[in-house]
Amino acid sequence: MSPDINGRPSGGLIEPILRVHGATKRFGGLTAVDRVSFEVRPAEIVALIGPNGAGKTTLFSLISGFQPLDEGSVSFQAKDVTNFAPARMAHLGLARSFQIVQVFADLTVHEAVTAAALMRHSMGAALRKADETLALVGLSEKGANVTPELSLQDRKLLEVAKCLATEPKLILLDEVMAGLTMSEAEAVLKVVRRLRSEGMTFVLVEHVMPIVMSIADRIVVMNFGQKIADGSPAEIIEDRFVRDAYFGEDLHA
Amino acid sequence: MRPEFFGIIRSPFLWGVIVLFAVLGQWASPYHLGIATQTMLYIALALAWAIVGGFAGQLSIAHNVFVALGALLASALFLRLGINMWVGLVLCAALSALIGVFFAYLDSKFSLGHLSFALVTLAFGEVGMLIVAGWDFVGGASGLSLPRDQGRLLNFEFGGARGYFWAALALATVYLLINYAILHSRLGFYLRTLRDNEAAAQAVGVYPFRNKAIAMAISAAMTSVAGTLYARFSNFVDPSFLASPTLSIEIILIATIGGLTTPLGPAVAAIVLVPFSELLRGWLGGQLPGLSHIIYGFLIVAVILASPRGLVPLLVKIFRQRGGKDVATISMQKGA
Structure with a gap:
């Protein structure tokens, strides 16, 4: 493309x-x-x-x-x-991700993304924004998991989701x-390309x-x-x- | 506010327990009411502390300063200057909030780590004790005696053991709801991200000083208010207890043993530990002074070994296995 x-x-x-x-x-x-x-x-x-x-x-x-x-x-x-x-x-x-990808260890995936979405939204809208963002990166199924339970690939996607939820430029x-692995990286790349x-x-x-x-x-x-x-x-x-x-x-x- | 909050304030289990306590107070003896009141005040203190110590993850050992302010200064203002204790309660809470913001400022200004923050607040706890002991206006080392309670509510008098129990129960209930409200609001989310990773929290737009200062101010004000009620309840305001850093440690112990991931933790731990400690002292104090402390200490170690994240996560696990959904909801345990 x-x-x-x-x-x-x-x-x-x-x-x-x-x-x-x-x-x-x-x-x-x-x-x-x-x-x-x-x-x-x-x-x-x-x-x-x-x-x-x-x-x-x-x-x-x-x-x-x-x-x-x-x-x-x-x-x-x-x-x-x-x-x-x-x-x-x-x-x-301006959003940034971190190399150490287990940043909010006590929060669930959905909570971590909600916390990021709260920057621009009220609580109700932030919760919906978190739903949308998790769907976008393909983490909807993992919403209730805490970060330590995630695979490395999912943690990286969570980093991207957290960035996205702040609606950055x-x-x-x-x-x-x-x-x-190459195929895991491809999943992350796909999200980056689409965005x-x-x-x-x-x-x-x-x-x-x-x-x-x-x-x-x-x-x-x-x-x-x-x-x-x-x-x-x-x-x-x-x-x-x-x-x-x-x-x-x-x-x- | 997250929808979970409304689930909690509509929880029949929660209100059932509170109403049960209130009704039991009707028949309890003054001795038992005294222990129950003390329990409720410890719940209030532990919940107030948990906003900083639990949600924000900052180990403050200076909370005895706020108890002392609420207890001693409000009493002194009343005794020396005739200022109504309700007014004193508000003044002391405001002053405590300011001091709390100052602690948050020190933390931010000098980027104190967890250990440094604990040590700095411990130092302030000790300094607070020394100031109280050397300041005659608040009674110095000998403390203050408040006049007899005549049951006039407008004068911050709650009329006897039963009245104080109900007042303390109401305070503990309000504090429990405040904790849930914070946990499920923007502030709660921000504090938890700051606790887990301050840099990552900033990256999603969370201002560290602003949020920690708000948490500290709320926590300090709540602690001070509980201190004022403690003073009026005990009539004699003893600085060696209410101003001592040992009290901070006791509060921290209760909050931590109960579990800091849920407001239910400090509440349950106080209900178990405070009466146990009191009754133990009553039974054994005569013959073997000190033995009660040893048994109490062993119990605490046993709880920590059995469930390092606290008593409530352990209880939730047991309830879950028996299908108690309501308890799991109000305790907010994820996969505990």
Whole structure:
């Protein structure tokens, strides 16, 4: 399916939904994120890749307000949101998932999604919103289960459902496919693709290269905290720096 | 409000038990009424604490400060300045709520973890005790004696053992309903997400300080009100009991043993533990002082070993096996 059919804006005519400019974060002597700039346009799927420790998750934390930037700025929907509190970012329409996918261990699946839906709805509407969202990701049957009872795949879907229930404009997905088999990952991907076709924007951190190549419109590559490449999957795979830093072993193996 | 809440307030089992208690009070002796009143006040205190300690998962050991405020300051305002105890009750509850918000502020400002929060509140609990002991206005170390109860309701007098029992029963009932209401409302959802994972809660738009501060304020105010009733009930306001952090520990013990996942937990635990402890002391106190505490301690350990999540989850499991649906509904146990 070509992304263009979905009415996705092309070129730089449309205002980016997210703009990260010179984002820098230091931990003691280590610069975890080093002057990273990139933009995400509405209804785009941008993948953030790079070796372990490249600073991808830290960059997510800077964007979503969980860690303050040392330098640089973040703007979301043309508004400067640098160092906004995480809850405020959520209210503005930026949702993020977590790598550790057992976040509300004492809540049932339905309760966890309801809690997220309460951000924009009263209790009655939030309960209905939770029903809808669980149906959308295919978790309706598991509503009464608590998170520890779920399979890994279902936990990842719950993470997506929680993001969706806040009715965001942009979703940051942190390694939602990690640890899944190809067919399990496909179930999650199907949801992501459908949402994008309805206009949702995604930035995802992902390690599984076949998935990244198949789903991303654009790939941002990080290494040692810096952005080393930014382009379409086809461009990235041809990029010599990226090959050296990231694909080298895989391609020569 | 979640529909479950309306199921609970219409539960015939719940109201049956409450009415039964109220009716039994008609025939009980003043001695037994005293124990029953104390039980109801402990239920109220444990339920008030559970809003912070259970729903929000914050181990506050400073709740004795709020009991002391409600008991000692309201009594002192009445004795020294002639301020009606109803007014004192409201003033002390408001002051307690403010102090509660201050604790939540400290927690947020310095990002205290669970252990640090417990230790900081313990320190405040101790400080509260010292302030009370050194402050003559609230009776210092020797405490305060309230004038004899003449049964004038407008003066916060409930007229004898039976009156206090009914007042305490009403208070415990109201607190039980408040707990259910919070649990099934937006605030309850937010507190539970904050307890489970604060970062993930923020990611779905929950503001940590705002919600914890509201919970702390409600809990502190409720604790203070129970303290004021305790003072009037016992006539003699003893700071070494009502202002001591030991009281906080007792409250925490009752709430935790009952189970924190349901408001029924603190209620059931108080009904079992408080009379048991009192009666045990009555039977054994004469010959073997201290033995009652040892037996009480063993009982608590036994309950914790048998059901780490509390007494009520254990009871629900048993009831479920015998097909009691109503109990399961009001206890809100998921797959317990």
